[in-house]
Amino acid sequence: MKRREFLTTAAAAVSLPYLLPGEALAQPGKPGANERLTFGHIGVGGMGGGHLGDMKGRANRGEVNIAAVCDVDEKRLANASRVAGPQADVYRDYRYVIQRKDIDAVVIATPDHWHGVQTVHACECGKHVYVEKPACCTIEEGKAMVAAAQKNKVAVQVGSQGRSTPDCHAAITYLRNGMLGKISKVTCWHYQSPGEDNPRPDGDPPPELDWDLWLGPMRWRPYNRCYHPGSFRWFLESGGGQIRDRGAHVMSCALYLMGADQKGPVSIEAKGTAPTKGLWDSAVEMEVVYTFKDPDWTLVWAQPGDKPPKGDQGHNDYGAIYHGDKDKLILYGGDGGTWTEKKARDFKVPAGGVEVYKSPGHKEDWFAGIKTGRKTIMNIEGGVATANLTVLGNISFTLKRKIEWDPQKQEIVGDEQARRMMSRPQRFPYYL
Amino acid sequence: MDEELTVDTLIANLKDKDDKVRAKAWQAAGKVGAAAMKPLATLAKDGALEVSRSAVRAMWAIVRYAGRPGADGERKATVDALIGVLTDEGQPVQLRRDVVWMLSEIVRDDEIGVDGAAQGLANPDLREDVRAALQRVGGDNAIAALKAGLEAAPDDYKPAIAASLRARGIAVPGVPDVKLKPTKQTSVKPVGR
Numbered sequence: 001m002k003r004r005e006f007l008t009t010a011a012a013a014v015s016l017p018y019l020l021p022g023e024a025l026a027q028p029g030k031p032g033a034n035e036r037l038t039f040g041h042i043g044v045g046g047m048g049g050g051h052l053g054d055m056k057g058r059a060n061r062g063e064v065n066i067a068a069v070c071d072v073d074e075k076r077l078a079n080a081s082r083v084a085g086p087q088a089d090v091y092r093d094y095r096y097v098i099q100r101k102d103i104d105a106v107v108i109a110t111p112d113h114w115h116g117v118q119t120v121h122a123c124e125c126g127k128h129v130y131v132e133k134p135a136c137c138t139i140e141e142g143k144a145m146v147a148a149a150q151k152n153k154v155a156v157q158v159g160s161q162g163r164s165t166p167d168c169h170a171a172i173t174y175l176r177n178g179m180l181g182k183i184s185k186v187t188c189w190h191y192q193s194p195g196e197d198n199p200r201p202d203g204d205p206p207p208e209l210d211w212d213l214w215l216g217p218m219r220w221r222p223y224n225r226c227y228h229p230g231s232f233r234w235f236l237e238s239g240g241g242q243i244r245d246r247g248a249h250v251m252s253c254a255l256y257l258m259g260a261d262q263k264g265p266v267s268i269e270a271k272g273t274a275p276t277k278g279l280w281d282s283a284v285e286m287e288v289v290y291t292f293k294d295p296d297w298t299l300v301w302a303q304p305g306d307k308p309p310k311g312d313q314g315h316n317d318y319g320a321i322y323h324g325d326k327d328k329l330i331l332y333g334g335d336g337g338t339w340t341e342k343k344a345r346d347f348k349v350p351a352g353g354v355e356v357y358k359s360p361g362h363k364e365d366w367f368a369g370i371k372t373g374r375k376t377i378m379n380i381e382g383g384v385a386t387a388n389l390t391v392l393g394n395i396s397f398t399l400k401r402k403i404e405w406d407p408q409k410q411e412i413v414g415d416e417q418a419r420r421m422m423s424r425p426q427r428f429p430y431y432l
Numbered sequence: 433m434d435e436e437l438t439v440d441t442l443i444a445n446l447k448d449k450d451d452k453v454r455a456k457a458w459q460a461a462g463k464v465g466a467a468a469m470k471p472l473a474t475l476a477k478d479g480a481l482e483v484s485r486s487a488v489r490a491m492w493a494i495v496r497y498a499g500r501p502g503a504d505g506e507r508k509a510t511v512d513a514l515i516g517v518l519t520d521e522g523q524p525v526q527l528r529r530d531v532v533w534m535l536s537e538i539v540r541d542d543e544i545g546v547d548g549a550a551q552g553l554a555n556p557d558l559r560e561d562v563r564a565a566l567q568r569v570g571g572d573n574a575i576a577a578l579k580a581g582l583e584a585a586p587d588d589y590k591p592a593i594a595a596s597l598r599a600r601g602i603a604v605p606g607v608p609d610v611k612l613k614p615t616k617q618t619s620v621k622p623v624g625r
Contacts (some may be wrong), residue, residue, distance in 0.1 A: 076472035077620045086624030095614035121612060201481055213616055219533065219561060221526070276455035277482050399496050400462075417499030417537050425599065428592035429610050432599070 031104055033371050040068035040097040040127075042118060044080035046230065047132050047159070048109030057109065059085075068097045073229070074208040092210060094118055098125040104368060107113045108132060109159075111232040112239050113218050116141030117142070119156065119380075120432050123148035128370045130363070132159040134248035134390055136382035137238065140423035142384035142391075143410060144169050144432045149380040155369035157362065157376040158383025160252035164359035165338040167345065169323075171331050172257050174344035176354040180324025184259065185298045188250045189305030190318035192285045193234060193241040196226055196278025217426035226279045234280035236394055237424070241282025242303050244390040250320050250334035252378065252386040254299055257322065257331070258292075261382040264289035264407030265299070265389070270396035288393035301393060313339040336362075395421050437461065439468045443475060446486045454486040461490035462497025465506055469494065469513035473520070476527050488530060499538040511539050525557045532561040541571025546580055549573075553581030553593065560592070567596035575600055582607075 024199075026412050031037055041052050048071070058064045069080040070091040081090050093390055097106060098121055105128035108118050122129045135158050136142035149156045162168050175183070200223035205211040211223050218237055233239030241346070272286025283303070290299040310316040311332055313409045319332040333337040349355055359365045359377045369376040388410075395418055396403050403418045405411070412419045426432060435441070437457065444462050445457035461468065468490065492560035497503075498510040517523055518531045532552070544566070551560035563581070566574040575597065582593040582604070594604035595611070 072616075074618065074620050077618060078623070081620060086622055088622065090618055090620045090622050092618035092620075093614040093616035095612055099612065099614070125612070199482055199485075210616060219529065219564065274455070274459065277485075278452040279485070288580060397500040399500070401500060415501050417496070420537050420568055422567055425567040425596065427560055427564070429613070429615075431595050431611055 004412050025377045030220035031371055035371075036063065036065055037104045037367065037370065038065040038067050040070065040103045041066065041080065041084070041101065041336075042070045042094045042097055042106055042108045042122075043110035043114070043132075044069050044071045044083075045073060045076040047107065048107070049076075049080070049083075051107045051109055051130070053162060056083055056085070057364075067103050068100065070094050070097050072210040072213040076208075092213065095121065098122045098127055104128060105130070105155075111214070111228075113137050113232070113237060113351070114216050114245065116145055117217050117426060117430055117432055120144050120148040123152045123154050123156070126152055128154045128155065128366070129156045130159065130366055131156065131383070133249065133252070133383065134240070134244045134387035135380065136160075136387045137240070137391065138422060138424050139388060139391060139410065140410075141432065142388055144386055146380050153373070155373070155376055156365060156380040156383070157369065158248075158252075158380065158386075159362070160249050160334075160378050160383065160386065161336040161362040162249050162253045162334040162338045163256050163377045163382075164362035164365055165336070166329065166341040166358075167338050168253055168334075169356060169358045170344045171253075171329060171340040173349060173354070173356045174340075174347045175257050175322065175324075176356055177347070177348065177349060178355070179327060179344075180322060180329055181326030183297060183322055183324045185300070185323040186254045186258065187255050187300045187305065187318050187323065187414055188247070188254070188302060188318070188320040189307050190242050190246050190250065190301075190303045192303045193282050194280070195275040195278045195284055196234070199278040200225055214425065216430040219427055224279060231280075236280050236398065239282070241286075243283070243286065243288065243301055243393050244387070246318050246334065247301055247390045247393075248285055248386055250318055251299065251301065251389050252382065253331055253334045253338065254320055254322075255382065255385055255389075258297065258299075260292060261385045263292060264271060264385060264410070265294050265392070265405055266407065267291045267402060267404050268389075268392045268396045269402040270393050271400075272397050279347070282394070283397050286393070286397055288388060288396065290393075303391075311339055312342060436462050439464055439471055442468055442490065443471050445540050446472075446475060446490060447479070447483055451482065454482070458486050458493055460491040461493040464490075464496060465498065466509035466513040469499055469510065469517060473517045473523055473527060473531075477522075477524055488527065491530070492534065495534045495538055507538050510545075511535065511543060528558060529561045532558060532565050536565035536568045539565075539569065541573045544569065544571075544573040544577060546573055546577045549577035550580035550584065553577070559589065563593060563596050567599055570600050575602065 018073050044052050059066050066084045066088045068089045069084045071077040106122050108131040115131050119131045202224045205223035270288040272283035288301040323330045365377045404413050406413050446454050448454050472487045472491050476484050498506040514531050514535050518528050553559045566578050578597050591610045592605045594607040597604050
């Protein structure tokens with residue numbers, strides 16, 4: 001029996017209370033502060049491979065256990081088994097992982113169209129979840145993710161790491177202390193999405209791939225090399241293009257800095273250009289204008305947009321400029337690599353000024369959320385709010401018209417077709 | 433000023449060898465409207481790879497334009513044209529599936545024929561897309577069609593229709609919820625054991 005099971009089932013009746021402080025004792029679903037968490041990894045290619053490597057390092061330091069790795073691609077799974085070590089069981093079907101009693105938490109790094117269903121199912125099985133960004137592909141999925149996390153009282157961290165970086169902390173501290181004055185506009189820039197240069201016909205999936213399970217909730221279609229490996233990013237039903245890939249980073253920071261996780265826009269208007277051939281259909285270039293009310297400000301996602309000069313650190317491939325009535329500030333990047341300007345990095349909070357929570361690291365913040373029950377820095381509400389921006393932008397782009405959004409009801413209003421596009425019922429048996 | 437497309441010029445441009453010409457055509461197809469649906473379906477069926485794909489994109493463009501607020505006449509005409517393609521069994525299954533999803537965006541609930549939709553749920557090639565479309569529409573007729581489909585469905589498909597009804601807040605006793613039931617085994621063995 002694992003220690004947590006002992007604590008929950010035998011109520012820690014005898015000696016353990018004398019060894020640990022009371023607040024460190026495990027409660028059902030909440031491991032104790034000193035307990036080594038046990039993880040399962042669902043999706044181990046791409047970013048999932050990075051997460052597994054990171055967690056393996058922690059396991060080697062005795063900080064965590066890795067109990068399971070899972071992938072629908074057998075080559076990736078075999079490679080993950082080598083990385084994770086012989087103690088980790090291997091699975092094709094994630095539902096085995098989330099139903100294991102000895103696993104505390106799962107890291108979900110599957111293609112975007114799986115994030116909603118797998119997160120909801122994991123939460124329903126009492127697992128804490130780290131899910132790669134963007135959180136959801138549809139508005140309906142996002143609502144289900146928030147509801148499942150809240151109902152099951154689990155800690156969800158969405159993989160927009162920018163909020164956990166030192167420079168994002170410096171930037172939000174600078175803003176919250178009024179150094180920019182009233183901010184009326186945030187403009188993002190990012191290079192464009194690729195087109196498909198070499199369209200090819202459908203074919204047979206590679207033998208190592210379970211195509212049915214890769215498609216999962218998406219409607220059936222034949223395999224095509226343009227979907228997998230490594231290219232789900234560029235079609236709207238899954239990855240959704242740069243606005244969802246890096247937008248989920250850059251606009252996560254924007255909502256965080258503007259304190260707008262709970263305040264969606266009231267209108268969204270996109271324009272852009274579609275690829276001229278192939279199956280990829282996400283916008284090559286696009287501009288989306290989000291209008292917020294109370295307070296009034298505008299968020300602009302633009303690819304490519306107006307790129308500022310390179311700062312004194314890192315790259316200027318993407319990021320956002322915060323325009324206040326006193327000054328402006330650039331936040332370069334927005335993901336794990338986030339940099340701001342020297343004036344913000346050097347800023348010291350004056351006496352009586354506003355101190356902002358500083359994340360110890362994105363995974364560490366999640367672990368703390370698991371063990372203490374406090375909200376993670378990129379909690380599911382913030383993750384869904386960010387993903388919703390990207391979903392709504394793509395709906396407006398697809399329909400070629402402005403849409404109106406009720407941020408309280410979380411619904412598109414005044415346009416029945418756009419409202420229908422808030423959901424995309426999943427293919428059986430991979431449903432919410 | 434660009435020449436306004438007709439059905440004939442739309443089809444001709446979609447057959448062009450230049451992907452930029454084709455793209456300009458399908459992106460402007462919305463205003464050509466419902467009259468283009470049947471010829472586009474034919475082109476989707478018979479055209480070469482990228483011509484066929486361009487024809488499907490043009491069909492989507494018409495659906496997205498016809499569904500705009502305040503254009504009910506265009507929307508209704510487009511729904512009728514799509515139903516013509518859907519019920520044409522000479523069309524490829526994948527195109528008919530696409531058409532079901534097109535309808536899911538613009539068909540009004542009171543335009544759904546319960547018996548016809550239930551028949552769609554009995555068609556193994558189309559039933560998953562029909563089920564999803566009815567769930568998405570979610571009105572009285574859509575739900576009545578799901579209930580009728582549930583009655584007639586084979587036992588192994590009842591859980592799928594039940595899932596759609598439950599997503600719409602309708603209890604379905606006696607049919608299992610199988611979403612957490614694992615079904616797929618790996619052939620990979622843990623390294624080092």
